[in-house]
Amino acid sequence: MGKEGGGEEALLPLFETKEARFRGAYKVFASTVFVGICLIWVYRLTHIPRAGEQGRWAWIGMFMAELWFGLYWILTQSCRFKVVYNYPFKERLSSRCKDTLPSIDIFLCTADPKKEPPTMVINTILSVMSYNYPPENLSIYLSDDSGSELTFYALLEASSFSKHWIPFCKKFNIQPRSPSAYFAQQIDIQDITYAQELLAIKKLYKEMENRIDSTVEMGEITKEIKDQQKGFSEWNSKVTKQDHQSIVKIMIDGRDKNGVDIYGGRLPMLVYMAREKRPQWPHNFKAGAMNALIRVSSEISNAPFILNLDCDMYANDADTIQEALCFFLDEKRGHEISFVQFPQNYDNITKNDLYACTFSVITNVELAGIDVYGATPYCGTACFHRRESLCGKVYSKDYRKEWNIEDKNNTYKSINELEVASKILASCSFEKETQWGEKMGLIYGCSSEDFVTGLAIQCRGWKSLYYNPNRMAFLGVAPITLNDVLTQQTRWSEGLFQIFLSKYCPFIYGHGKIKLGAQMGYCIYLLWAPCSLPTLYYVIVPPLCLLHGISIFPQEKWSQRMCQRGMSKKS
Structure with a gap:
């Protein structure tokens, strides 16, 4: 025809x-x-x-x-x-x-803020947050195996910057959507409106980058920053890279009034997770982190499809x-x-x-x-x-799943309830005898x-x-x-x-x-x-x-x- x-x-x-x-x-x-x-x-x-x-x-x-x-x-x-x-x-x-369209959960894993600088990690985060995909169907999870408050702080900064970056990307349909990669290329400026917004967004990014780099160089979070975000209460002098409790923080939730960009558009969900690590428990490296992400995401968003990326591999x-x-x-x-x-x-x-x-x-x-x-x-x-x-799940020839019918059991739970339930799933003992x-x-x-x-x-x-x-x-x-x-x-x-x-x-x-x-x-x-x-x-x-x-x-x-x-x- x-x-x-x-x-x-x-x-x-x-x-x-x-x-x-x-x-x-x-x-x-x-x-x-x-x-x-x-x-x-x-x-x-x-x-x-x-x-x-x-x-x-x-x-x-x-x-x-x-x-x-x-x-x-x-x-x-x-x-x-x-x-x-x-x-x-x-x-x-x-x-x-x-x-x-079905929901998508995106997993990223990092393990050391020295080998994998937080600014590199958040560039990957921002690139996947900016996908041309319905934000209500998009959830991004960062697994931080070091349990570092420096990485948490960087993600906090990225969540604020995303309110400016995501609408800028979609308004001008830019590629790629990693800020550092985009600003590093030769940009042909012909539109005055675009030029003005580009200068503004680039300034915001440089300011954020400087704050993160200076904090990482200092090696600790200032009291002023800690007082502004209650999430830092999870960290104390006993928390180390190899010995810390499970931490799950929902940084952005589209259902919340703060989960919108500067124009009122909904943002993708953003979650920070540091699974529990104890010296007496095997942590199984990246495989253990991925399995913890699978369980935590099933409690929070439970998307039928998952994308997993390394923290140094941005969406192009x-x-x-x-x-x-x-x-x-x-x-x-x-x-x-x-x-x-x-x-x-x-x-x-x-x-x-x-x-x-x-x-x-x-x-x-x-x-x-x-x-x-x-x-x-x-x-x-x-x-x-x-x-x-x-x-x-074992495949069978008669397998047919209605991919557009998803589990909505968790939509009524508050952020605090989801975080508490998720911490149990990210604990060391959860996998025992499973x-x-x-x-x-x-x-x-x-x-x-x-x-x-x-x-x-x-x-x-x-x-x-x-x-x-x-x-x-x-x-x-x-x-x-x-x-x-x-x-x-x-x-x-x-x-x-x-x-x-x-x-x-x-x-x-x-x-x-x-x-x-x-x-x-x-x-x-x-x-x-x-x-x-x-x-x-x-x-x-x-x-x-x-x-x-x-x-x-x-x-x-x-x-x-x-x-x-x-x-x-x-x-």
Whole structure:
């Protein structure tokens, strides 16, 4: 018919999946590489030096290294042979669900105000508060594992500044909506009204930034500030980073008269949480913080969908939520999707990318390739979740949830009642003798809790999806020194290899639950650490053999004859 309307529009999908171009050419190329690998293996096996000959063990070592590289290359083909990309239709979502959009809870975690400056954290907070999304359906939660009053103060300042920043963003439709990122770019000013408001809002931001930085530098909150906000009564001399009670403070509540911007428009809900930490209780790092956020948010807002971000990764596209919801709310395929993973991108990487922090092959090819199996890994940040699946629900084919019907049981509770109830959920003892950390929430016992959690969700029958939009949805901060890069890579590699050696090995835990290609795709990353051994061997042994005149690579007869002729002429 050419026009979308009425019943026809309701049948149109909210997203489509297309196979990447030139896959046929790549398959031909990969086939030739595979033949070459097999020929290398055959040559190594048929030309092993005899016992007692020079270089025998070096030759065998080279064969073992090349055998590993060949098998690892075969693993990578599970994610490269077929690559697909997903494309949402947010215009269809807007017209179909304009007044019935579901609520979204956004989680951010921070753990140290020294390593993660509060000004950086609040820029991420302000960017997600400014999404082009109904503010009454948006709730932002900050988990502060250090229980720092400095972070609480910064969030308090951000809540006041948001009353100016959010209407400014939406009035002029600016991008990105992180204040520091927006002010750092070259701004083309043509409108006088915009220029005046820009100068005013920039001044307010600089004043706020100076107040926060000076307070953090001083290391304590002044008595004058404490007297203005009763929330500081939670802190005393006994509160430390590793020993403090649970703290939950609702900074902005749209139901309250103070929860509006300078023009009277409603603001998103903003919540500060510091879960209880005691030396005698394991805190399970970020996984423990995320699980506490899941429970606290279920008491306060209980949104059916959750976005979790790192505190250094701000929102770069104001329409990202609508794009993500296209996948969840699609009538045909949306009900089986547990989470939608976005790539991790960075705004501080130089053109040369000295330390290869962009992972361009992973973000552009491999994650899109494993998406073919509906098993995109959960990468710990920049991910939208279905709350039910994250809380341990097993998928069934007849699963259909009315996503626009939400639990409203808590709407009648006062702010004080919600805070008191939430503190119990964030206490150390709440998880004792429960399924949290095993079958509910993020899984404990591994430093790469995100990968394990994603695998466990998929083994419960859910599918995941990868989406790499044209405009980067999130931008973070990559390591800028070699030491930081090596530290990060070591932590990732160790955590992922730990999964491979545990009961969560995809070939064991995922057997019969996810496809073989997905199991192979997971192992590409789980085997990063052991790849270092054959690589190290290949870097060290050939030069040593070359220095000692030991041949470990095939030599052409023509080159041998030429060398012999040269030697004879000299003689």
